[in-house]
Every structure is written in C-alpha cells, then in structure tokens.
Amino acid sequence: MPRYILSRLALAFVMALLATLVIFLLANTVPGDPVLAQLGDLAASNKEFVAEWRAKWGLDLPLWQRYVIFLQRLFQGDLGISISSQRPVLQDIRDFAPATLELASIAFLLALAVGIPLGIMAAVRRDSWIDHLARLISLIGVSSPTFWLAFIMLAFFYGGLQIAPGPGRIDAIALPPPSVTGLYLIDSALAGDWATFHDAAAHLILPSIVLAAATLGLITRTTRASMLESMQQDYVRVARAKGIRERRIVIGHILPNALIPVVTLGGLAYANLLTGAVLTETIFSWPGLGRYTFRSAVSLDFPAIMGITLIVAVVYLIINLLIDISYALLDPRVVR
Amino acid sequence: MTDRLGWIDRRRLVQLLGAGGGAIAAGLPAQVFAQARKNTLVLGIDISDTITLDPARLAQYTSPMTVSAAYDSLVTMKPGEYINVAPSLATKWARTPDGKGWRFTLRDGVKFSTGNVMTVEDVKWSFDRVINLGDQPSQYIAHVDRVEIVDKSTIDIILKQPAEPLLTIIAAPEFVVLERKVAEANGATAAKDAKTADKAAAWINSNSCGTGAYRIAAWERNQQIQLVRNEHYWGGKPPFERIVIRHISDGAAQLLAVRRGDIDAAFNLIPEQIAALKTEPNVRLAPLASLDFVYMALTQEPEFNKALAVKEARQAIGYAIDYDGIVKSMLGGAALRPAHYLPIGVSGSTEEIARQIGFKQDLAKAKELLAKAGFPNGFEFEIIYGNAAVQGVTYQDLGLKIQSDVARVGIKANLRPVDQVNLRTEYTTGKAKGGVLTFWNPPAVENQLWAAAVVQRVAKRVHWDPPENIVKLVSQAATETDAKKQHDLWVEWQKLVVDQANHFVLFQPVYQIAVRNTIKDFPLTAAGWMLDLHGVTPAGG
Numbered sequence: 001m002p003r004y005i006l007s008r009l010a011l012a013f014v015m016a017l018l019a020t021l022v023i024f025l026l027a028n029t030v031p032g033d034p035v036l037a038q039l040g041d042l043a044a045s046n047k048e049f050v051a052e053w054r055a056k057w058g059l060d061l062p063l064w065q066r067y068v069i070f071l072q073r074l075f076q077g078d079l080g081i082s083i084s085s086q087r088p089v090l091q092d093i094r095d096f097a098p099a100t101l102e103l104a105s106i107a108f109l110l111a112l113a114v115g116i117p118l119g120i121m122a123a124v125r126r127d128s129w130i131d132h133l134a135r136l137i138s139l140i141g142v143s144s145p146t147f148w149l150a151f152i153m154l155a156f157f158y159g160g161l162q163i164a165p166g167p168g169r170i171d172a173i174a175l176p177p178p179s180v181t182g183l184y185l186i187d188s189a190l191a192g193d194w195a196t197f198h199d200a201a202a203h204l205i206l207p208s209i210v211l212a213a214a215t216l217g218l219i220t221r222t223t224r225a226s227m228l229e230s231m232q233q234d235y236v237r238v239a240r241a242k243g244i245r246e247r248r249i250v251i252g253h254i255l256p257n258a259l260i261p262v263v264t265l266g267g268l269a270y271a272n273l274l275t276g277a278v279l280t281e282t283i284f285s286w287p288g289l290g291r292y293t294f295r296s297a298v299s300l301d302f303p304a305i306m307g308i309t310l311i312v313a314v315v316y317l318i319i320n321l322l323i324d325i326s327y328a329l330l331d332p333r334v335v336r
Numbered sequence: 337m338t339d340r341l342g343w344i345d346r347r348r349l350v351q352l353l354g355a356g357g358g359a360i361a362a363g364l365p366a367q368v369f370a371q372a373r374k375n376t377l378v379l380g381i382d383i384s385d386t387i388t389l390d391p392a393r394l395a396q397y398t399s400p401m402t403v404s405a406a407y408d409s410l411v412t413m414k415p416g417e418y419i420n421v422a423p424s425l426a427t428k429w430a431r432t433p434d435g436k437g438w439r440f441t442l443r444d445g446v447k448f449s450t451g452n453v454m455t456v457e458d459v460k461w462s463f464d465r466v467i468n469l470g471d472q473p474s475q476y477i478a479h480v481d482r483v484e485i486v487d488k489s490t491i492d493i494i495l496k497q498p499a500e501p502l503l504t505i506i507a508a509p510e511f512v513v514l515e516r517k518v519a520e521a522n523g524a525t526a527a528k529d530a531k532t533a534d535k536a537a538a539w540i541n542s543n544s545c546g547t548g549a550y551r552i553a554a555w556e557r558n559q560q561i562q563l564v565r566n567e568h569y570w571g572g573k574p575p576f577e578r579i580v581i582r583h584i585s586d587g588a589a590q591l592l593a594v595r596r597g598d599i600d601a602a603f604n605l606i607p608e609q610i611a612a613l614k615t616e617p618n619v620r621l622a623p624l625a626s627l628d629f630v631y632m633a634l635t636q637e638p639e640f641n642k643a644l645a646v647k648e649a650r651q652a653i654g655y656a657i658d659y660d661g662i663v664k665s666m667l668g669g670a671a672l673r674p675a676h677y678l679p680i681g682v683s684g685s686t687e688e689i690a691r692q693i694g695f696k697q698d699l700a701k702a703k704e705l706l707a708k709a710g711f712p713n714g715f716e717f718e719i720i721y722g723n724a725a726v727q728g729v730t731y732q733d734l735g736l737k738i739q740s741d742v743a744r745v746g747i748k749a750n751l752r753p754v755d756q757v758n759l760r761t762e763y764t765t766g767k768a769k770g771g772v773l774t775f776w777n778p779p780a781v782e783n784q785l786w787a788a789a790v791v792q793r794v795a796k797r798v799h800w801d802p803p804e805n806i807v808k809l810v811s812q813a814a815t816e817t818d819a820k821k822q823h824d825l826w827v828e829w830q831k832l833v834v835d836q837a838n839h840f841v842l843f844q845p846v847y848q849i850a851v852r853n854t855i856k857d858f859p860l861t862a863a864g865w866m867l868d869l870h871g872v873t874p875a876g877g
Contacts, residue, residue, distance in 0.1 A: 032757030036764050040395045041776060042785075043472045044764045045793035085387050085557070086537075095557055151588055159592035166598050167589045168559065172378045172582045176556065285584045287558035295384065300757045 005321070012317035017071075019313040020306055024067055027305050034083050034300035035059060057083055057303070070306060079310070080303035084295065089307035092292060097311075098182025099169060100281070100288035104273035106204050107211035112266065115216045119223025119262075124250060126228065134220050141217030150210045150283040157206060165202045167285040174199055207284040211277055215269045222265050226258040233257070260330055267323040268316075275312045375577035377855070377872060380584040380599035384558055390540045391512045392465050395472040397777070398866075400509045402561050402581060405869035406449075407512035407546030410440050410459070411503055413863040418627065418681050418781045419819070421503045425454070425513055425547065429503065437494035438502055439486065447568035448515040449544065449551040456485050461516040463493070465526035469534055473510035476779055477502075499815035501782050508780035509865055518545035549574040549870035558583050563869075575873045587728075594619055594850045601858065602850040603866075606728025607668045610848045617853075624847040624860040625672065627679040628777040630726050631841045632719070632738065633763070637799035640769040643715035648705040650837035653717075653771075654695040655702035656742045663843050666729050666737065671843040676830045677786045679844050681862065683819070684783070684826025693831050695840060702745040714746025718770035720763075722756040727845045731773045734842065738771075766797045773842075781863050783826060784814035790833055798838045806832050 035053045036044045043049045054060045058069055073080055079089035122134035157164035169184055170176060177187035177196050184200035230236070231254055239249050278290040289308070296304035386399040391407055394400060410426040426440040433439075446454040463483040467474050479500045484492040495502060505511070514524070522543070523535035544552035549571060550563035563579040582599060584590045590602035591609045595616060605613070613619050634653065638645035663671045675694030678685040706712055719738065721731035732753060739749040749771070754762070762768045778785040787810045791802045806829070813825035833839070851858045856875040859868040 030755075030758070031761065032755065033761045033765075034757060036760045037757040040472050040779065041764075041789065042475050042779075042793070043395070044760070045796070046475065049472075049475070092557075151586075154589060154592060159595065162596065166593045166596065167584055167586070168582065172380075172560070172580050172593075172598055173372050173376045173578070175554075175562075176559075283586045283589060285558075285586065285589060287556065287583070291384070291558060291585070298755060298757070 005325070008321050008324070012314070012321065015317055016310055016313040020070070020309050021067065023309040024070070024302075024306060027300065027302060028063060030300060032300050033059075034302060037299050038083055057081070059302075066302075070303075074310075079307040082296070082301055082304040082307075084299045084301045084304065089303050092304065093289065093307060093311060094182070096287060096289045096292045099286055100274060100277060100290060102183045102185060103204065103207055103211060103280075103286060103288060104270065104277060107208040108215065108266075108270045108273055110208055111212040111215040111219055111269070114212075115219030116223050116262065119220040120227055120250070120255065122220065122224040123227030123231065123258075131224075134224065138217035138220040141213040141215075141220075143217075144213060146210060146214070146279040147283060149213055150207070150280055153206050153210055154283065164206050165199070167283070169203055169286065170196065170199050171203075207280050207286060210284075211273060211280045215273060218265060218269060219262060223258065223262050226261050227254060230254045230258040256330060260327065263326050263330065264323055267319045267326075271316045271319045274315055372578075374874075377576045377579045377869075377874075378599045379579070379581050379601050379603065379867075380590045380593050381581060381603035382585045383561065383581060383583045384585060386555075386557075386561070388537070388541060389544070389552060389555060389561075390537060391462075391510055391514070392469045392473055393471045393537075394510050395779075400865035401867055401869065402552065402563070403512065404509040404548070404865040405550045405563055405579065406544035406548040406552050406566075407509065407514065408446075408548055409507055409509065409512045410442075411507050413504075413507050413781060413861065415859045415861040415863075415868060418863060419683050421507050424507075425459070432492050432494070436498045437481075437492050439490060439492050442489045442491065443570065444489070446547050446570040448518070448547055449566040449568060450515060450518060451568050452515060452517070454513060454515070454547055456488055456491050458516045459483075459491050459513050460485055461519075461526045462513045463511070465514070465519075465524065465530060465534070466511060468526055468528055468530035470531045473508075473779070476505050476508070476785070477511065499811075501784050501814055504782040505780045505785075507863065510779065512546060512548075515545040550576075550579055553578075569870075571870060574870060579869060591850070594852060597852060597854070600852045600855050603847075605848060605850055606725075607670065608728070610670075610850070611668075613850050619850050619852055622849045622851050622858055622860055623670070624849055624866065625681065625862055626777070626845050626847055627681060627781060627862045627864075628726075628775065629674065629677075629679055629841050629844040630734070630773070630775050631677075631839050633768070633772045633774070633794065633798050633839050634717075634837065635766075635768055635770060635798045636838060637766075637769075640799075641715075641717050643709070643711050644717055644770065646709040646711075647835075647837060648709035649711055649715065651695075651835075652702040652705040652709065652745060653742055653747060654834075654837050654840055655698045655705065656745045656747065657695070657738055657840060657842070658697045658741045659695070659842065660697070661741075662734070662737060666733065667727060667843060667845070670727065670846045670848055672846060673843050674841050676833050676839065676841060677790050678783055678826060678830060679786075682781065682783055682786075684813070684823045684830065689827055689830075693827065693834055695834065697741070699745055706745060706747075714748065716748040716750060718750045718752055719773060720752045720754050720759060720768060720770070721773035722759040723753060724756060724775075726775055727847065734773055738773075763797055764793075766799060768797070777864075779864060782814075784810065787814070787826075787829060790839065794839070800836065800838050802836075806836075 035050055058066055082089045082092055085092055118134045122131040125131060158166050174196060177184055177191050177193055180187050180190055185197060188197040188200055236249060236253060239253050277288060278294045281288045281290040293308050383398045385396045387396060389399060389402055391403050394403060408425045410424060411421040412424040414422045425443055425446060427443050428441040430439055442456060448454060460483045479495050479497050481494045481496045484494060486492055519536060522539035525533050542555045549566055549569045551566050553564045554562040560583055561581040565574045565577050584593060587604045587606050587609050590604055593599045594602040634644060634650050636645050643649045659673055663673055672680045673690060674680050674685050675690040680687055706714060719735050721735050724731060735751045739751060742749050763772045791807045791810055795802050809829045813822055813829055816822040816825055849860060854875050857871055857873040859871040861868055
C-alpha cells in the first residue's frame with residue numbers, strides 16, 4: 001500500500017506539471033495583451049511604460065523561456081506575482097482559498113448528510129412517496145441554474161422572510177476572527193468568540209445549500225441506483241434467508257457495497273465544489289477562489305492562471321488518490 | 337419487498353429532511369451588532385477592482401473613495417463645482433513670483449492620524465514619492481519639475497511648462513500628503529530609486545498615514561475595507577466611529593441589503609432595481625452625475641474600411657444614431673450627453689452647448705452626407721465591444737441599437753463581441769477595423785486630460801493625424817487664464833472635433849445611488865472619488 005501511494009503521488013506530480021504546460025500554451029494563444037488590460041488609458045499609450053511593465057512580468061521573453069522560468073520558480077515554491085492584483089499569487093491563493101474550502105466543505109457535508117439517507121430510503125421504499133420526493137429534490141437540485149437558485153434563496157430567506165443573513169462571510173460590521181487557518185468557523189472557535197462563530201455559521205447556510213443542490217441531486221440518484229442494484233444480489237437473498245433483520249441487511253450488507261460508486265462520484269463532486277463555485281461566490285459576494293479564477297482568466301493574468309491550474313490539478317489528483325485508497329478500505333479485494 | 341422494510345418511519349424522515357430547515361432557523365442573526373451599527377456607516381459597493389490603496393499607485397475606479405477619506409490633498413473639488421478648486425490642506429495659492437510655478441500656503445495646525453503635526457517636509461516628500469515611484473499617477477504630473485520648500489508653511493511646485501494646468505490635477509487623491517516618518521518606518525521611500533526601493537505596499541494597503549477624517553484599519557480583499565475615525569482630524573470630529581466599505585458584487589444582493597438596512601447605501605444598482613426602490617419609504621435615490629462617458633470611436637484608416645476614411649461617411653453615422661432613444665428608453669433618462677469628449681459640467685460643456693453643436697439624429701441629412709461621400713447606398717463597417725455593462729446597459733444592447741439606427745440609412749453595422757482584454761489591445765494598438773464601443777473617465781477633472789487624449793493617443797488609435805490648429809487649440813484653451821475666453825475656446829475646439837467625426841459620445845451616466853434615510857448628508861461627487869466620505873452624516877445625529 002505505501003508503495004502504491006508513493007507511485008501514485010509521483011504520477012500525480014507529473015500530471016500536475018503537464019496540466020500547467022497545457023494551460024500555459026492555451027492561455028498564450030489568446031491575442032490580448034494582459035498589460036494593456038491593467039494600465040490606465042494614458043499609461044497604456046505610453047510605449048516605454050508598457051515595455052517596462054511587460055518586462056516586469058517577463059512577458060517580453062520567448063514563450064519557452066517563460067515556461068522554464070515558471071518551472072524554476074515553482075521548484076523554489078514561488079508562483080510569481082499576479083499581474084492584476086500585483087501580489088504574490090501564493091499569497092492571493094492563501095487569502096482566497098480558505099473561504100472556498102470552508103464553503104465547499106460545508107456544502108459537501110450537507111450534500112452527503114441529506115443525499116445518502118435520501119437515496120437509501122428512496123431505494124428501500126421504491127416507488128413510495130419518499131422515492132418520489134427524493135426524485136423531485138434531486139431533479140430540482142440538478143436542474144436549477146445556480147445563479148437563479150442563489151438569488152431566489154437570497155430574496156426569499158434574506159429579503160423576504162428575513163431569517164437568514166445576507167451576502168458575505170460575516171455581518172458587515174463584524175470583524176473577522178484572528179486569522180489562524182482562514183476558516184472562520186475554526187478561527188472563531190479557537191478564539192472562543194462564539195458570537196462570530198454563530199455569525200459565520202449563519203452566513204454559510206444559504207450559499208452552502210445553493211452550492212450543495214446539484215451535488216445533492218447526483219448523490220441521491222447514485223445512491224438509490226446503486227442500492228437497488230445491490231439489493232438484487234445473491235448475498236442479500238442469503239442474508240434474508242438466514243433471517244437477519246432487514247435493518248442489518250440494509251446497513252451491514254447492502255450499503256457498503258452500494259457506496260463504492262457514491263464514493264467515486266462524491267470525491268469528484270467535492271473537487272468540483274472546490275474549484276467551480278464562481279456563480280455562488282458572485283451572488284453571495286463570497287471572497288473565494290472561484291471569483292479569483294474568473295477574474296484572472298478574463299484579465300489574462302498568466303501567473304495567477306498558472307497558479308490556479310496547479311492548485312486545481314493537485315486538488316483533483318489528491319482526491320482521486322483518496323478515492324482509490326478508500327476503495328481499499330470499503331472493499332478489501334481491491335488491495336493486492 | 338419495499339413494504340417489509342418498514343424500519344424508517346415517517347417521523348425520522350421528517351427529522352432528517354428537516355435538518356436543513358432547522359439549520360436556517362438556528363442561523364437567525366442575533367441583533368448583537370445593533371449598538372455598533374448606529375456608529376458605523378456601511379456602504380455596499382463592488383470593489384473588486386481595488387488592487388491598491390497606495391495613493392501614489394492609484395489607477396482604479398473605486399479605490400479613490402477610500403484614499404480620499406484617509407488622506408487630503410492641497411486643494412480639492414467641492415461636489416458640483418468642477419471648474420474651480422477649493423482649499424483643503426492649503427488655504428491659499430497663487431503663482432510663484434517668477435511665474436514658473438504655484439505657491440501654496442499650508443493650513444495651520446493640521447495633524448496626522450497619529451497626532452503629529454503635518455509639516456512642509458511631509459508635503460514635499462509625498463510629491464517626490466509620486467514622481468520617483470514612477471507609477472501611473474506620476475504621468476499626470478509629468479510637467480512638474482520640482483517641489484521646493486519656501487518656509488515652514490509655504491511650498492512651491494515648479495513646472496517645466498509654467499502655463500500647463502496643475503491645480504485641477506493635484507486635487508485628485510493620487511496627490512495627497514502622507515506622514516513621512518510613519519511611511520518611511522513602514523518601507524516607503526521618496527528617493528530617486530523609489531521604483532525598486534519602496535517596499536511599503538503591504539503596510540499601506542491595510543493602514544494609512546494621512547490627515548483625512550478616517551484612517552484605514554483593514555482591507556480584506558474582495559470583502560471589505562475598514563476605516564476608523566481620525567480623532568485628530570482638522571475638520572472637526574468625524575461623525576462615524578467606523579466606516580465599512582463592504583464588497584457586494586451583485587446589484588440584486590445590494591438591493592436586498594439596502595432594503596433591510598444591512599448597508600446604508602448601494603452603489604451598483606441597475607435601472608430595474610432602482611425602479612423597485614421608488615416606493616420604498618426608508619430609502620431615497622441620490623443622483624451622481626458622473627463625468628464618465630460611453631462612446632464609439634471610429635477608425636478612418638482606408639486600409640481597414642474605404643468608406644470610413646471619408647469624413648462625410650463617418651458624419652452620416654453620427655447623424656443616424658438615435659441619441660435621445662439611448663438616453664430616454666435604454667437608460668430611463670438617467671444620463672446626459674455631451675457634444676464630444678468634454679463631459680457636461682466642465683468648462684465649455686453644458687447641455688445647451690451640446691444641443692447646439694453635437695450630433696443629433698437627422699436621417700435626411702445622413703442620407704445626403706452618404707451621397708456626398710460617394711456611398712449613396714450605404715456601406716458596411718464593424719463594431720467591436722466587450723462583455724460589460726454601464727449603468728445596467730450592456731455594450732451588446734448599445735451595439736444592437738446603433739446597428740438598427742444606421743440600418744435606416746442603409747449602413748450595415750456588423751457586431752463583433754470580444755473579451756475586454758482583446759478589445760483594449762485592439763483599440764489601444766490601433767488595430768480596430770471599424771467602431772469600438774467603450775468607456776472612459778480621466779483620473780482628474782482637467783479639460784486638458786480629455787482634450788489632449790483626443791488629439792494625441794486616441795487620434796492615433798483611429799488613425800487620424802490631427803491638423804496643427806486643433807492640437808494648438810487644446811493647449812491654448814488649457815492655458816487660458818480668463819474663464820470666459822477659456823470657455824469659448826473649448827466650445828470652438830469641440831465644434832472642430834465633432835466635425836471630424838471620429839468619436840461619438842453616446843451618454844454620460846447619472847448613477848443612482850440608493851441611500852437609507854438614516855443618513856442625512858451624502859455628498860456624492862463626480863470629481864473622481866464618488867463620495868466625500870468626510871461629509872457623510874447620520875440623520876438626527
């Protein structure tokens with residue numbers, strides 16, 4: 001097992017580098033000039049000024065040389081300076097990643113906590129009203145456009161009923177907890193500041209429901225389908241013939257087998273939540289990586305784009321690795 | 337089979353499903369912040385463009401508001417008055433005796449937020465830093481030769497070209513006074529090598545060292561900027577203990593927040609959202625007549641488009657566009673329209689003048705001009721625009737409107753949306769092959785900044801080689817000291833560039849800011865920093 005993990009990690013490293021190369025080449029086919037996008041009108045027309053700025057970001061060098069510099073810096077743990085924020089990319093990512101991590105994790109837990117039981121019940125009581133309800137919920141979750149759902153939630157619970165807080169991570173006049181992890185829930189708990197903890201938790205509810213919606217639908221459907229398939233297996237009939245209680249059959253025999261595809265899907269869905277929350281982040285003014293990614297892409301901010309590519313690649317590769325390891329835990333046969 | 341598996345009862349199911357709903361109820365925001373809210377001003381605005389709060393590096397749209405609250409310049413502009421400057425850190429100014437620059441008398445007893453007294457050295461150091469940092473603001477005072485201390489309350493700014501305008505430019509928040517000692521202690525330098533030696537960015541982005549009414553206390557990117565009261569402010573005790581400039585990127589969310597009172601003002605509402613507020617008793621709409629404008633630039637390069645190379649053909653486009661329709665139906669009347677690059681409100685530009693000398697829709701005249709240009713059956717040209725909106729009107733919609741307008745005289749406009757970076761690249765490098773729809777606002781309220789742009793860099797972009805008389809007129813008007821004569825010169829200049837027909841200004845937005853009635857004074861300004869934060873006061877306070 002350790003050897004397996006090591007070889008997978010080495011492969012992951014190569015894959016992540018390949019991903020940066022692909023993105024580097026792709027981003028450079030766009031004809032715009034990122035420096036012009038950053039400069040005011042007067043400066044953008046001043047040839048010397050533009051040349052100086054291009055040199056500052058190494059944009060005047062040949063393409064291959066720029067990639068080599070990127071790699072050199074990378075091995076020193078430096079992702080370069082973002083053109084649009086004019087700060088180290090690593091610092092930007094450190095600032096914005098916790099907000100996304102917190103939101104995506106809560107959304108993912110929510111999707112699991114609701115989706116898996118719902119899927120199980122839908123399968124166990126197939127064609128009953130629970131099954132229909134589960135189908136309806138998944139359908140709404142999967143098919144609602146995120147920006148629409150986000151706004152409806154905000155308008156209804158924040159604007160209308162006034163039981164949920166508005167956009168942002170905390171109340172407009174609250175101060176963020178002293179930064180340790182950047183995750184407000186953990187930081188405020190560490191500081192013993194329960195008012196802020198409560199405030200941060202409340203601000204997480206609506207965006208995490210919106211973000212969880214699509215994943216919830218997928219997980220419910222997958223759990224249900226996988227459960228139904230497992231229920232037809234011989235060992236279930238054997239167990240039943242032995243007179244084992246239904247509850248034990250479902251939880252002890254069917255569920256572990258049915259969970260394998262759910263784990264695969266869940267892992268990928270989590271990676272997806274971590275890297276693709278642009279719309280939710282926009283409507284809820286969530287200071288996360290999604291917005292940063294979007295802005296970097298539209299302003300052709302090469303260093304930021306490369307940094308994010310690397311992070312996204314690493315997130316996917318690690319999660320894939322974890323999925324594979326969890327197979328081994330769920331199904332001993334996988335380990336050779 | 338399903339019937340036999342009856343171990344999940346209805347109650348447990350409801351409990352499970354209700355977990356989500358219960359979580360919402362648990363999240364009821366307690367009114368723990370009610371007391372703090374009374375002493376805090378909260379503004380809801382999209383500040384995603386703010387990348388620096390260093391005055392000497394400013395080049396964005398929203399950051400000047402924060403900087404102008406924390407720092408003061410020598411002179412300023414009062415809301416609504418965009419021709420003459422008003423005293424701020426300087427109480428008096430006049431030409432230097434030799435006529436080569438301006439002499440400023442500093443206000444007595446001004447203190448920084450640290451409590452230290454502002455000195456003439458601080459003023460000189462601050463200007464030197466702008467110049468030696470060589471970032472974008474330095475270009476606007478490129479005609480400043482040096483700053484000289486005369487005595488402990490008098491300072492001279494000596495110009496390379498003594499007649500060039502200065503006061504209106506240094507009223508901008510780029511040219512404010514920093515406390516030298518504090519700034520230097522945190523990595524700033526004004527020395528010749530400041531370009532590489534200045535390391536103040538990290539500190540100056542989350543703190544401030546100015547004389548302004550408030551002090552910057554924190555900036556969490558894409559979240560909020562926190563300001564606290566400057567107890568030593570020279571203009572009297574500022575009314576709010578704290579100001580929070582809260583980043584809310586979405587207009588609809590701003591609308592909800594201002595209605596609920598979570599924010600005191602919402603800055604980025606589109607016309608439909610503004611209409612929704614008309615019946616709201618606790619919120620009023622404050623107009624901000626900006627000096628920004630949206631325009632279409634038109635190339636005259638014959639290699640790109642033979643028709644556009646002919647002045648009459650370009651003029652035909654100018655007479656075909658339904659400007660009133662754009663202002664009235666697309667913007668609900670919340671906009672002005674100047675004749676050319678000088679927005680309504682500055683010297684030589686009023687609504688009356690714009691009506692007299694600007695283009696207006698006249699289809700018969702457009703057809704006549706087309707015939708004269710040798711294209712009686714019209715011609716084709718391309719319009720490029722970015723994926724963005726001003727005041728809720730997208731460039732796409734503007735493009736469609738112009739397309740249908742010019743079609744009425746037989747001109748075919750081909751619309752080509754491009755991303756913002758490409759648009760800027762094509763336009764600034766003179767590669768745009770037809771029309772370009774875009775937006776501009778200069779960093780300071782000085783006619784020359786607009787006018788010089790037209791005859792210099794913007795002329796290059798449309799491949800126009802402006803004749804000597806038009807170029808000369810700009811410096812003549814900018815350096816004219818008699819207000820009436822200056823006004824007439826600017827009118828004269830506008831007539832010439834309107835006739836040239838390379839730029840059609842479509843509208844000058846009048847932004848509508850939603851303000852809660854818990855706020856009394858809310859002095860919005862078009863001078864470049866949107867709001868005089870030091871002048872905002874609570875109602876009944």
